[in-house]
Amino acid sequence: MIISRFLRRGISTSTSPTRRRSWWDHVTPALKDPINAVTDAFLADPCPYKINLGVGAYRDDEGKPVVLQCVREAEGKTGATNFLESTSTAISSKLVEESAKLIYGEDSDVIKERRFAGIPALSGTGACRIFAEFQKQFYPGSTIYFPDPTWSNHRNIWGDAHVPDRTFHYYHPDSKGLNFVALMDDVKNAPDGSFFLLQPCAHNPTGVDPTDEQWLEISSLFKVKNHFPFFDVAYQGFASGDVERDAQAIRIFLEDGHSIGCAQSFAKNMGLYGHRVGCLSILCNDKIQAVAIKSQLKQISNTMYGSPPIHGISLVSKILSNPDIKALWLKEVKVMATRIQRMRATLREALERLGSPLNWQHITNQVGMFCFSGLTRAEVDQLAKEFHIYMTHDGRISMAGVTTKNVDYVARAIHEVTASDRDIKILHNIGAYKVNTDICSTSLGTKKTRARGMNLAL
């Protein structure tokens, strides 16, 4: 029952000659979080022109973190933080209400009929974790389906909640777009009533989003299969620049009558990363059920950390409920999304100008903060070692880290490290290789990939 502890070899601390062994001898060093490890490596690099394209935190064109003006105004209005615990409940409820309106639509039935159970959560991570624990508690035998690939922490979250996971096809490495046919197949073949995690916009890490038409088909199939859709909404506003537009997938599911679950994060779209503000909501039959579910969600969070920190919640509820500040926020979100779109176009043009024969259209096809570049692990390592450009091993580039000043350098570096790919491409073009999938986009400049995928749908 008790793990035997080993005598420590040869050490003795001068303060306690009797202490020979540690309780923690068998604790091995944890693997570094893959995303944070990139930042660590970046920070350790002394090179003055190093570039961090790792973590998905927005930067302005100077490469600086941004505190949004709407946040400053909200702070100005709320004055010194409201520390009184008595008002916490009211502010929390307000946050939930405003968050629900934002994602489900102010005029939606679920809002009017108050058919949702919601609690503030510790950003997107916290919202996902509470849901995972809730899922485990009330559907103990269930699994969760993740898109392949997905954000690296999803697996840890559901894993630590003891919910096993499976994947469904999502990203097509050849087309660098959506593998829609395989996606639909997997949805169809999953047992009825499975839990699925979906990202409604600006998919992390690929930047590949289904089209509206594809969402409609996915939603229909979900209805037939009675699957439970859980949406992880980390980038509302960041994909298109328009918060309503970015909520389309969810609105489609609502129209179809799904009772979904939703994790929302305000880390990126309000720049409130460090404040840990988010919301978990679950749609219900009616107000009564909403109260019951909310009580269960609260119990899970009470046991995990008590209540969520009030400062960030106050800011978000102020921003969303004050029309002037909200209007300002919407403008600022558009600015951020637009800058990223501009950097995508610029990076792609720069690569094409360098004469790269490789297909870079995915840089502008993909959406949101991230670009799944298609770079191999070896190329990523080379970028770090030789060019001091840091990104995650899967080749995910945080476009927020690209600026007008560094985009040419980034393009040149990518061009350099993909030299061997170019050789393969040249060989391919002269017929030395066959490419054999009809989903794959094989020629430069076509946008037929997703259209083809749709025609092959059920």
Added chain:
Amino acid sequence: MASTLLSLASATPSASLSFHEINKGKLNRGCMNKEKTNPFIKAKSFGRVSMVVASNVSRFEGITMAPPDPILGVSEAFKADNHELKLNLGVGAYRTEELQPYVLDVIKKADKLLLEKGENREYLPIEGLAAFNKVTAELLFGVDNPVIRQQRVATVQGLSGTGSLRLAAALIERYFPGAKVLISSPTWGNHKNIFNDARVPWSEYRYYDPKTVGLDFEGMIADIKAAPEGSFILLHGCAHNPTGIDPTPEEWRVIADVIQEKNHIPFFDIAYQGFASGSLDTDAASVRMFVARGMEVIAAQSYSKNLGLYAERIGAINVVCSSPEAAARVKSQLKRIARPLYSNPPVHGARIVANIVGDSALFKEWNAEMEMMAGRIKNVRHKLFDSLSSKDKSGKDWSFVLKQIGMFSFTGLNKAQCDNMTNKWHVYMTKDGRISLAGLSLAQCEYLADAIIDSYHNVS
């Protein structure tokens, strides 16, 4: 009316104890839907046409209300009461003599400074704000403590006491599977929930002696001795919640002896550093004594009460290890646990604490405010004791009111007597007989004394 609300509030968390003991590994607290299969697949009728295609029916149909929190339920009942002499002695939140919530001056200053600085809101590292982690460990162990100088403490910022306890619980579950945590009987209600949800088995050691309204020291020592070697012993560093009964320094030494002898791990929950005696250093004495013996210790801290930062959720988990290398490994695993819980902790509270504790002027001010708050509670204890002694002619020994320490006092009243306190006297308290002195004013001590005397003598 009030009593109906209270009967709801009287559901104790011990209900989950039996669930846990019986269904270890199968947490189904609150789950009424026993079917393993998806209810939608059976063509089940919900009063309309049974359907294969889902419409608006929720798959969480069978979910019932979670039991109300016994402590917060008291405040709700209090709010609903219109009696002019009502007293809320439920939740342990500090109130002024005017019974108003109190935002410390240092907090206002620190918060203003933060607003002016206008720092960015970037993610903290998973382990939290470095400046905070440094000062919080120093506050608990002492700036010059060898364990700090030798870098033998793994400190990770947590979400107040609750969140920090949860990190430690998860660490125990992962690295000491099957090991038990021993908690005092009684203890703070959420302790059991935290260990249940973290899937860590627990059992109780005797603590409160209703006969003496004091510490059952022999029972405590016997139960700690009887626990399987290598158990985790959860100790309240100071100002025990809910009893207010702390071991004496001599008793602490015996406790440490037994823990060492049985190869247990001491696990401190320090939620009231400063609130017990009024001195931050004095209140850390028990933890420091264990550490000075060279023991490896786990310690959870909270700034909810002593800095009034309830709403900001700021605390820390510390694991004192026998080497800096072990501390580094343990810290990495605490981070590994935190990442899928919430990725990284909230920044605001951490900055406030770092600014206060790290600034000598503000720190001094805080010490003074701490003394003031603890002082008010001591005064109230004295007044209550005087009122009880002078009004009660039965000769009952009320001195436990003075001996107990911190925000809470265990009155020794049983449930029926507590009900009488509420129903007849409009005094709101938890059913275990706990009153929060932080919610009592000098002006109302006599009234409270009347209520207690009446309930004790006239109700059984």
